[in-house]
Amino acid sequence: MTNPQATTGPRPREQRRADTLAMLRSPARDAWVSTASAADDGTAEPYLVPLSLAWIDDRVVLALEATSRTGRNLLAAGTARLALGGTRDVVMIDTDLERSVRVADAPAEIAEGYAAQADWDPRPGGEHDVYLVLRPRRVQAWREVDELAGRLLMRDGEWV
Template sequence: MTDAPRSREQRRADTLALLTTPAIDVWMSTSSIDEDGTAAPYLVPLSLAWLENRVVIAVEERSRTARNLINSGRARLALGPTRDVVIIDAELERALPVQQAPAEIVEGYAGQADWDPRGDDGYLYLVLRPIRIQAWREADEIKGRTLMRDGRWL
C-alpha cells in the first residue's frame, strides 16, 4: 500500500472515469437454475458503454448471458484489476433488439464500446440499471467501498 485511502468523492470520480473509458471491457456474471435445481453461474467478458447512468451491453439474443439476464433480471459486473476494482450489481431495465433501439443507445454504444453490432444479426442491447456500486483498491478502502445503494449515489 503506497497511497492513502481515497475519499468517497474521489472513488466516485475514479469510478465514473473508468465507466466512461473508451473500449472498456467488463466481466459480467449471470445465473440460472439447472433442471436438477442447482445454481448455474455464468461469467463472460463483454464490451460496455455507460450511457445516462446505465450500463449498456450488446449480446447475441440467443446467448446464455441474454437468456439468464432476461429470466432473472439481475447481473453482477466487475471492472478493473483486483487491486482497483469496481463491482456493480444491476437490474435489467430493458432488452432492445439492435435494429429497434433508439439512436442515443446505438450511437452511444458504438462510440464508447468501439464496436457496432448493427452489422450482425440477432443482437440485443441490454440496458442495466445499477443498484449498488462498490469500489476499492486495498484493505484500507474496504470501509466506505459502497458508492451507490438502492440506485442512488451516496
C-alpha cells in the same frame, strides 16, 4: 512489487466515485459479466463472460445475442453482477435489467453511444442481437484493504 497507489492511503468517497465514473466512461471498456440460470435440480448455474460496455445516461449498456447464455440468463432473471478493473482497482456493480432493445430497433442515442464508447458496432450483426440496458443497484469500489471499509458507493440505485 508493491502497488504505488497503496502508499497514498484510502481515497475519499468523492474521489472513488469520480474514479468509478471515469472508468465507466472510458473508451473500449470491458467488464466481467456474471449471470446465473437454474439447473434441472433447481441449483444455480453461474456463468461468467467478458463483454464490452457503454455508460449511457447513468446506465450500463451491453450488446449481445439474446439467445446467448448470458442473454438468456439476464432476460430470464433480470439481474447481473459486473466487475471492472484489476484486483487492485476494482469496481463491482450489481444491476437490474431495465429494458432490452433489439439492435435493429434501437434509438440513435443507444446505438451510436454504444458504438462510440465500446469501440465496436453490433448494428451489422445478427437479427437476435440486443442491447441490454442495466440499472446499477449497488456499486462498490476499492483498491487496497484500507479502502474496504468505505467501498459502498451506491445503495438501492442511489449514490451514497
